[in-house]
Amino acid sequence: MEQQQSVRVRFAPSPTGGLHLGGVRTVLFNYLFAKKNGGQFILRIEDTDQTRFVEGAEQYIYDCLTWCGLQPDESPLQGGSYGPYRQSERKAIYKTYADKLIQAGKAYYAFDTPEDLEQMRETLKATGSASLQYDHHIRMKMKNSLTLSADETNEHIQKGTPYVIRLRVEPGQILVLDDMVRGRVEMDTTFTDDKVLMKADGMPTYHLAVVVDDYLMKITHAFRGEEWLPSAPVHVLLWQHLFGTDAMPQWAHLPLILKPDGHGKLSKRDGDRLGFPVYAMNWKDPVTGDMTQGFRETGFLPEAFNNMLAMLGWNDGSGQEIFSMEELIQHFSMERVHKAGAKFDYEKAKWFNHQWIQKTNVNEYSKIVAEYFNKEGMTVENNTSFCEILDLVKERCHVLTDFIEHAGYFYQDPATPDIDAIRPKWGADKKQYFETLVTHFQNASNWSAEVLEQDAKHLATEQSVKFGEIQLMLRVMLVGKKAGIGVFQIAEIIGKDATCRRILHTMNQL
RNA sequence: GCCGCGUUGGUCAAGGGGUUAAGACGCCUCCCUUUCACGGAGGAAUCACGGGUUCGAAUCCCGUACGUGGUACCA
Numbered sequence: 001m002e003q004q005q006s007v008r009v010r011f012a013p014s015p016t017g018g019l020h021l022g023g024v025r026t027v028l029f030n031y032l033f034a035k036k037n038g039g040q041f042i043l044r045i046e047d048t049d050q051t052r053f054v055e056g057a058e059q060y061i062y063d064c065l066t067w068c069g070l071q072p073d074e075s076p077l078q079g080g081s082y083g084p085y086r087q088s089e090r091k092a093i094y095k096t097y098a099d100k101l102i103q104a105g106k107a108y109y110a111f112d113t114p115e116d117l118e119q120m121r122e123t124l125k126a127t128g129s130a131s132l133q134y135d136h137h138i139r140m141k142m143k144n145s146l147t148l149s150a151d152e153t154n155e156h157i158q159k160g161t162p163y164v165i166r167l168r169v170e171p172g173q174i175l176v177l178d179d180m181v182r183g184r185v186e187m188d189t190t191f192t193d194d195k196v197l198m199k200a201d202g203m204p205t206y207h208l209a210v211v212v213d214d215y216l217m218k219i220t221h222a223f224r225g226e227e228w229l230p231s232a233p234v235h236v237l238l239w240q241h242l243f244g245t246d247a248m249p250q251w252a253h254l255p256l257i258l259k260p261d262g263h264g265k266l267s268k269r270d271g272d273r274l275g276f277p278v279y280a281m282n283w284k285d286p287v288t289g290d291m292t293q294g295f296r297e298t299g300f301l302p303e304a305f306n307n308m309l310a311m312l313g314w315n316d317g318s319g320q321e322i323f324s325m326e327e328l329i330q331h332f333s334m335e336r337v338h339k340a341g342a343k344f345d346y347e348k349a350k351w352f353n354h355q356w357i358q359k360t361n362v363n364e365y366s367k368i369v370a371e372y373f374n375k376e377g378m379t380v381e382n383n384t385s386f387c388e389i390l391d392l393v394k395e396r397c398h399v400l401t402d403f404i405e406h407a408g409y410f411y412q413d414p415a416t417p418d419i420d421a422i423r424p425k426w427g428a429d430k431k432q433y434f435e436t437l438v439t440h441f442q443n444a445s446n447w448s449a450e451v452l453e454q455d456a457k458h459l460a461t462e463q464s465v466k467f468g469e470i471q472l473m474l475r476v477m478l479v480g481k482k483a484g485i486g487v488f489q490i491a492e493i494i495g496k497d498a499t500c501r502r503i504l505h506t507m508n509q510l
Numbered sequence: 511g512c513c514g515c516g517u518u519g520g521u522c523a524a525g526g527g528g529u530u531a532a533g534a535c536g537c538c539u540c541c542c543u544u545u546c547a548c549g550g551a552g553g554a555a556u557c558a559c560g561g562g563u564u565c566g567a568a569u570c571c572c573g574u575a576c577g578u579g580g581u582a583c584c585a
Contacts, residue, residue, distance in 0.1 A: 014585045018544090049584055114583080130512050133581065182515070188538050190583090191513045207584050230514055230580035253515085256579075258523080263577070294511035311534090317524065321535045336525080341578065346523050348535045396547045406547085421545090475545060482545040485546040 007039025009221050011072070012210065014046045015057035018268060018283040018292055019064045021344070022225060022257045025309040029254060030223050031070045032310070032332040039220070043075035044213060045086045048203045055286040060354045068302050069325065082217040087209050089510050094204035097212050097242060098165045104144075106241045107197055110134075110144035110161045111156055128220050165198040167207070167234060179229075180221070180252035181332045187233040195234045207231065211238040212227055214249055221507075222249040225342070227265075229253045249333030252334055255313050256341040261488040261501030266344050267450040268292055276346040280305070299372075301365065306358035308349045311337045322355050350398040357397050362390040369403045376404055378411040389493065392485050406484070410493055414480025419505045421476050425469045426510055433465050434473070434507055447496055456488070477506040 009030040016284065034041040043065070045058055062077055084090055101107035112120070117134065120142065124132050131137060139146060144166070145153040171190040179185050181340025197208040204212070214222055232251065237294040239248040257266045260274065271278035271293065281294035295305050307323055315321075315338075316331040323331065357365075369390060380386050393406040422489055440455055456474070460467040475487045478499065486492060491499045 016585080038575085046585065050582070125511090128511085130520090131581085132512080140565095162583090166583095191582075197582050201583080205531090205583070225514065225579090227579055228585090255516085258578075267577080308549090311522070313522090315523070319524070321534060340516050343521060343525090345535065345556090348522065351535055371578095390568080393547085439578095466544085472544060484546065487545085493512075 005036055005218070005220055006219050007037040007220050008042060009034050009223060009507065010044050010217065010219050012044040012213075012215070014049065014052070014053060015061060016049075016052045017054040017285060018279045019058045019061055019281070020266075021269070021278055021295070021309060022266065023069075024064065024068060024280050024305070025312060026223055026225065027065065027068070027070050027255060028306055028309050028328075029252075029314070029332075029334075029337070032328055033223070034073075035222060035329045035360075037330050040073040041070075042080070042082070042217060043085065044217070045073035045076055045088075046197075046206065046209065046262045047086055047088045048205065050088070050201065050203065050210055052107070056409070058244045058282060067281060068306060068458060069316075069333075070306075083365065087204070087213065090209075090213070091202060091204075093216070094208055094212055094358065095202070096196065097371040098204070098208060101197070101241060102165065103239075104241065105168070106385045107167050108145045109153060109157070110142065110166045110194075110196075111161050111163045112143050116143065126360055131191070131193075134166070135169065135193040137361070139166075139168075139194055143217045157242070159214065162200040163182070164200055164246050165195050166194040167237065169194055169234075170235060175233050177232055177251055179234060180250055181301055181337045181339060182229075182254070185229070187236075189233055192233045192237075193414055195231070197238075200479065205236050211235055213240075214258055215243045215247060218419050219249045221252065223252045223254060224258050226253045245411060247356065252337070255338055258341045260343050260345060274346070275350075284413050299401040300457070301356045301360060301400070303360070307356065308352040311352075312342050312344070321384075322352075322359070344378070354398045357394055357400070359406040362387045362394060367402060369400055372401055372404055373411065375409075376408070378408060380411060392489075409484065411489070413498065413502055413505065414478075416474050417482065417483045417502075417509070419506070420509065421482055422473045422506070427461065429465050430470070430473065431507070433459065433463050433470065434503055436463070438503050439462070441491075441496060441503075445498065446493060449486065449492040452491055453488040477503045 011027045011030050013019070015044050016048060031041050033039070045059075045061075047053065047058075056074070061204065062075070065071060072078070076085040078085075079085075096105065102109070119152065120134065120138060121132050124138070129137070134142070141147070143162050146168075148156070153256045169189050169192045173189040175187045175189060177185045177187065186424050193206050196205050198204055210222075213219075232253075235243065236248070239245050258264065259266050259270050260432050266278060277293040277295045277298045279294045281296045283292045283294065284290070286294075296302070303324065305327060306328070310323060310332075311321055314332070314336055316333075366387045368384045370380050370386060373380045389407050389410050390403060393403065394405045397403055437456060437459060440453070440459065444452065444455070454468065457467055470484065471487055474491075475482060476483065478487060479496065
């Protein structure tokens, strides 16, 4: 029996800006799987497309992972035994493997210009060809080392004609992929094209790079989005040619996260359109200056974000929906990952956050909330009394920023009290009542909710006004609207001065 | 067009030959509260369609439809 290899998984994003929630979910599944199996989680940066370089994007990815608490064990930043972890720094490595493929006759040089390729597709389309790809049907009609003589090929290379290296895919081979979520998937190489392996600029394409790196980094399980399934035959072929499929990681193609309404994959634009975040954290495009909203800044707790993401395509079968990270690690299994894509539901996402706001001690997020308050112009300190107030109102909050609305009245007089809510029952009797009440309050020696309420209640009986109506009016005077915790509790907290001031201020408007 | 993957309520989904087809979100009604929220109690799906297989199918097979992904010198 061969010794069990230790589990190694990787997340390999392209640093092109913004980390999509689908990407975070892929990280999460990688992370959970690794931790569950005592393995390593590697972050590899796939920056082979130099035309898509975006300033700050790589740092942003680290920041997102840090916020989510999904720290890699190896990465460009912290290093590891299998570096470098940035593909742009491994350029020479890929070249040697591409050369091996050429020598073995599994790949070839192609000198076709972009214009040539465009024309090829036009021709194929015009002739009604089933395939519009650069494949076994067409390659012998193109300009490559298969159609050119060895001398001609060498001459082109010598004189610097730009070229790419393509994989030579022979038709008719049935490839089998044992996918962890989809089971046995068969693929016919007849429909696979001669993918570019090395670009004209000397950089590898994703296809060559994943295979080489997964091998060199000893990756045992490779998780990625379902959009990669169609190109899986290319990867399997490369494994066959280069390292043998015994060493190939076990694949898992994760279901996609789709738009809540229309069709298609969820994109950042959907978030902008429908008013919810799609990226983990705020992302500012360094070129356009455009800011894209993130879950963190919207007021999500990382625990809730992870929890919500985990339940998008996975469940443990028990019906439990709230999981801490420890529980997720304990219960996670790839066997229970759903096959079908899921439409993203922001309402449900907020529900998860609401649950986490309840179950988390306010001390853990009061600092963030205090910053929101200060940004809103309400001076607060992140101290015990602030936390006590947050605790009183947290059940009404779905995102952290909701605290501004639900606790703001403790710090700020209502700007425009909802007079219309008072008017219907307002009259001389109520006016007289509140005038008396203010006097009572001003002279109160014991400023506690119970005493205040008793006083107000007795006064209502004395003056024959309905206490219920009084309570509602007082609420609007203190809060500004029909909302909030017990009204006398509010009075107790905001104190004598603010209470009387707010009552008088509202009465002046009636 | 071609190729792949998928299809249980508005959404996330459990269930994988015999169930009153779980649960959650959202929605609606009621209770609690003369507010809001929380918390309770209820309400609304026969499993895309058509054929099989079987005593029996949401569950297995085959078609069809629909959705979705890919079809780049992007990942």
